[in-house]
Amino acid sequence: xxxxxxxxxxxxxVIESLPFDFFVLDEQGRYSMQNSxxxxxxxxxxxxxxxxxxDDPEIRALWQENNRRAxxxxxxxxxxxxxxxxxxxxxxxxxxxxxxxxxxRGILGFNIDITEQKHxxxxxxxxxAMEDLIARISSRLIRLTAAETDLGIQETLSELGTFxxxxxxxxxxxxxxxxxxxxTHEWCAAGITPQIHHLQxxxxxxFGWFCRHICNREVIHIPRVADLPDEAAAEKAEFQRQEILSxxxxxxxxxxLLIGFMGYDAVRGEKTWSEDLIALLRIVGDNIAHxxxxxxxDQELHEYQQRLQSLASELSLTEERQRRQLANDLHENIxxxxxxxxxxxxxxxxxxxxxxxxxxxxxxxxxxxNTLAYARNLTLDLSxxxxxxxxxxxxxxxxxxQFRRQHQLKITYRVHQQKDTGEIRMxxxxxxxxxxxxxxxLVNIAKHARAQRADIRMELSNGQIAIQVQDDGIGMSxxxxxxxKTLQEGFGLFNIRERLAHFGGTVTIASAPKQGTTVxxxxxxxxxxx
Numbered sequence: 001x002x003x004x005x006x007x008x009x010x011x012x013x014v015i016e017s018l019p020f021d022f023f024v025l026d027e028q029g030r031y032s033m034q035n036s037x038x039x040x041x042x043x044x045x046x047x048x049x050x051x052x053x054x055d056d057p058e059i060r061a062l063w064q065e066n067n068r069r070a071x072x073x074x075x076x077x078x079x080x081x082x083x084x085x086x087x088x089x090x091x092x093x094x095x096x097x098x099x100x101x102x103x104x105r106g107i108l109g110f111n112i113d114i115t116e117q118k119h120x121x122x123x124x125x126x127x128x129a130m131e132d133l134i135a136r137i138s139s140r141l142i143r144l145t146a147a148e149t150d151l152g153i154q155e156t157l158s159e160l161g162t163f164x165x166x167x168x169x170x171x172x173x174x175x176x177x178x179x180x181x182x183x184t185h186e187w188c189a190a191g192i193t194p195q196i197h198h199l200q201x202x203x204x205x206x207f208g209w210f211c212r213h214i215c216n217r218e219v220i221h222i223p224r225v226a227d228l229p230d231e232a233a234a235e236k237a238e239f240q241r242q243e244i245l246s247x248x249x250x251x252x253x254x255x256x257l258l259i260g261f262m263g264y265d266a267v268r269g270e271k272t273w274s275e276d277l278i279a280l281l282r283i284v285g286d287n288i289a290h291x292x293x294x295x296x297x298d299q300e301l302h303e304y305q306q307r308l309q310s311l312a313s314e315l316s317l318t319e320e321r322q323r324r325q326l327a328n329d330l331h332e333n334i335x336x337x338x339x340x341x342x343x344x345x346x347x348x349x350x351x352x353x354x355x356x357x358x359x360x361x362x363x364x365x366x367x368x369x370n371t372l373a374y375a376r377n378l379t380l381d382l383s384x385x386x387x388x389x390x391x392x393x394x395x396x397x398x399x400x401x402q403f404r405r406q407h408q409l410k411i412t413y414r415v416h417q418q419k420d421t422g423e424i425r426m427x428x429x430x431x432x433x434x435x436x437x438x439x440x441x442l443v444n445i446a447k448h449a450r451a452q453r454a455d456i457r458m459e460l461s462n463g464q465i466a467i468q469v470q471d472d473g474i475g476m477s478x479x480x481x482x483x484x485k486t487l488q489e490g491f492g493l494f495n496i497r498e499r500l501a502h503f504g505g506t507v508t509i510a511s512a513p514k515q516g517t518t519v520x521x522x523x524x525x526x527x528x529x530x
Contacts, residue, residue: 021091021111024098025050025067032106041084041111056083070095070107079114090115127276133163134280141287146298149291150185157187160264160284164277167192167267168244171252171288172199173260178215179204181260192267195242210235210249214261219282220249223272246271250281254289262288310502321429323383338372383432392431393458399439400456407446410453417460426465426525430503434467437496437521441469449473449517465525470518475511496521 015022015035023045024033031045038045045053050063059082066076076095081088095109137156144152153171161169171185183199204211209232213220222228223246228236239247246266252259262285264273273281342365349361379385387395393415400411438456445451451473459466497507505523 018110020113022108024106024108026106027104029067029071038111041082066093066095067107070097070109071104073097073104079118080111082111088115089113090118130163130277130280133159134283137284138287141284141291144291144294146295146302149295152291153185153288154187156284156288157185157262160281161187161189164264164273166264166271168195168265169263170196170265171260171262173252173292174204174258175201178211178258181211184260193243207235207238214249214251215258217251217253217258219251219278220247221273221278222247224270243267245269248273248278248281250278250285252285252289252292254293259289259292261285321432323432326383328383328385334375338368338375342368342372384435387431387435388428392426392434395431395435396438396456396458399435399442403442403446409446409451411442412453412455413458414456415458415460418462430523433499433503434465434521434523437500438467438469440496441519445469445471445473449475451516460525463525465521465523467521468518469521470516472516475513475515475517477511477513 015033018035019037021038021041022033022035023031023038026032029049031048031050034042034045042053050067051060054060054063059080062080066078069076075097076093078093079090080093081090083089090113091111092114093109093111095107097104098106098108137159141152141156157169157171161167167189169187170183172181173184174181180201180203182201183196186194186196188194209229210220222239225236225239225244225247228239242265244265244267247263249261249263251261262281264281345361345365345368349358349365352358352361384395384398386398397413400413403409404411442454445454449471451471454469454471456470457468459468500507500521500523503523505521508520508522509517511517
């Protein structure tokens with residue numbers, strides 16, 4: 001009996017030493033034992049029922065259900081949240097039946113405080129989830145094209161703002177001289193007033209405290225806007241105007257140059273950001289910087305290409321005008337002078353007394369005739385007068401006839417014009433370009449396509465002209481279509497496309513080996529009305 005009392009004493013000592021709640025309920029559902037930790041949390045419960053020591057109806061209902069299951073023979077385990085000593089705590093609850101000769105004599109339970117462990121687990125899970133989100137965002141930002149950049153940044157701000165629980169996230173970009181900055185992208189949670197329209201071209205000197213820290217590439221972490229120092233009075237007033245309680249801003253640096261910053265605002269409650277989270281958000285800032293740099297590079301490249309295209313078109317138009325001017329000079333001046341010289345030589349020949357003199361004059365006259373013919377051909381090659389005197393349709397008829405004679409090529413030519421298109425206006429520059437394009441295509445057919453026949457169709461309808469040039473030659477691989485060196489002679493399909501684009505036109509090419517080639521030139525026209 002003495003040994004039994006000693007054993008019970010040791011057991012009570014052990015129970016009292018437990019660092020968590022321990023309690024026992026008898027068969028009548030009353031507390032028969034509790035340790036000191038349990039008394040500290042719930043008061044002296046011995047002789048009382050659970051519902052007598054708890055006021056919270058949800059906790060009372062949970063205890064009743066758990067105890068019912070334990071009295072039925074189950075071992076009940078689970079987490080429960082209690083508000084103790086002014087704070088919320090998380091406990092792991094275990095309730096087990098007390099069996100004696102297969103009869104349940106009561107139940108015993110433990111409440112183990114796992115609050116700190118849960119916080120660590122939650123922080124770790126939050127960190128892993130945040131890292132996964134950053135990885136997905138970074139992967140997406142890296143793949144963005146220039147056209148997708150703004151939408152990609154907007155989606156990034158939305159995802160980050162939602163995940164970290166802020167009310168507003170945004171990007172500001174500085175001017176090249178760092179004298180002003182502009183809100184370029186913004187996301188707001190539901191119910192939060194957007195500010196982007198009020199934050200355009202802000203003078204940096206107005207917010208000296210803020211810009212000094214950002215320009216030093218420092219992270220600006222403001223847990224409480226109300227605590228900003230006096231030197232940040234302008235910033236404090238602006239932030240309070242936007243109802244910002246807490247703020248985080250991270251500099252955006254591209255090519256070792258500060259270009260802006262990304263920020264996060266808490267409006268509905270104060271907030272702090274951990275160093276780990278700030279480090280991850282810095283990664284997003286770097287990726288946004290790279291995306292913006294690519295966008296700027298692509299824009300600059302596009303503008304450069306546009307300037308080159310415009311310059312090439314202007315050069316082409318200038319060349320065509322010079323051809324026309326030179327052809328006109330040949331025709332109007334040199335051609336007429338040569339013709340007059342030929343007439344004068346004829347008159348001189350008639351007056352010559354000696355046969356050998358007449359023969360020499362005739363020889364010179366024949367040379368002059370050849371020179372005059374060459375001048376006429378050169379005039380036609382440079383810029384046939386029929387192109388501007390009669391029009392493109394007639395000029396192509398003349399051109400096709402020349403190719404039929406010179407290359408023994410069978411060429412059909414058809415023109416279709418809708419009845420209601422009225423009089424067609426065509427600029428001289430466009431007329432000359434289309435003529436030159438068709439000529440180059442015919443040169444390629446004659447010299448390189450090994451074609452027996454070609455078909456040319458001109459169609460005027462719906463305010464545009466379409467010219468189709470088709471041959472039955474050797475064709476080309478689809479992989480070569482669009483390459484700069486598709487045509488072996490002349491300025492090539494690439495340049496045809498570039499020059500037509502100056503007039504808003506397009507070039508369509510269809511070809512395959514041994515199946516010929518079809519090229520369609522399309523360009524808008526002005527309609528003078530019926």
